[in-house]
Amino acid sequence: MRILIADDEQDMLRILSAYFKKEGYEVCTAENGEEALDVFYREKVDLAILDWMMPKQSGIEVCREIKARSDKKVLILTAKSEEEDELKALSIGADEYIRKPFHPKILVLRAKKLLGDEKGLRYQSLRIDPEGNKIYKDGIDLQLTKTEFELMCSLVRHRGQILSRQQLLDFVWGLDYFGDARTVDTHVRRLREKVGENMIKTHRGLGYSVEAGDE
Incomplete structure (x- = not known):
């Protein structure tokens, strides 16, 4: 939209x-x-x-x-x-x-x-509850941290697009964050352990994405 x-x-x-x-x-x-x-x-x-x-x-x-x-x-x-x-x-x-x-x-x-866009998101086997800040996989609460939740939401909302580390830092950590961009890699690695290793794609030198068309 x-x-x-x-x-x-x-x-x-x-x-x-x-x-x-x-x-x-x-x-x-x-x-x-x-x-x-x-x-x-x-x-x-x-x-x-x-x-x-x-x-x-x-x-x-x-x-x-x-x-x-x-x-x-x-x-x-x-x-x-x-x-x-x-x-x-x-x-x-x-x-x-x-x-x-x-x-x-x-x-x-x-x-x-x-x-009319206040409803929760769905992606593959995930159900995202924006009000509760929770993500469920096959009905099970993945117990994500706030940062992991925001990171997955950003990827899903921009599915089909490659988001650079800097874009993810801006979306998740905020425009005033000046830390190391490699913190994104650390959080993506932990997130993959919870949502599934193959759900988040790595694009070397570019960033990360999730595939389009899987709501």
């Missing part, structure tokens, strides 16, 4: 993009309302996340046009706190409204709910 994030704060765009990419979404970004509409018409966007206060065209104006021309979901972000503003956003068609500041994980969960 493809998500448009429009905000005139570059740090906000960078952080939110990282969180959504970690969950396996394609992300398009825009820094003003006109650019947001250009991206919306150019790309097949499933959800638009729009900051209310943007240059050229506001998030409300962009939302109004998107809703007039499509049935795509729109989520409005705003620093405004008045109930009248929330009512205005919802009355012109916004599907959700979140006040700043917020935790990016909350936004991701709200977005998943709008997209």
Whole structure:
């Protein structure tokens, strides 16, 4: 699924993009309302996340046009706190409204709910429970650590793609992690012992992947 994030704060765009990419979404970004509409018409966007206060065209104006021309979901972000503003956003068609500041994980969960994508993942013999942070193989809890859980989720969400060590470090350990990339190899080795030796593929000099088409 493809998500448009429009905000005139570059740090906000960078952080939110990282969180959504970690969950396996394609992300398009825009820094003003006109650019947001250009991206919306150019790309097949499933959800638009729009900051209310943007240059050229506001998030409300962009939302109004998107809703007039499509049935795509729109989520409005705003620093405004008045109930009248929330009512205005919802009355012109916004599907959700979140006040700043917020935790990016909350936004991701709200977005998943709008997209009907909050259910657990399945891959081959694995069932992934995102709420419980557990992975089951043939119905048995694998007792994964938090890092192992996040690592397997990242691979499954990006199945069919080779993820480099640096990408996995960003997804699992965070953008501010500056440790040795070889820690990924250690955790992959331990993870393989639990999920099965052949489930995670090694691509020498490139990274790791799981095969596509096995949900």
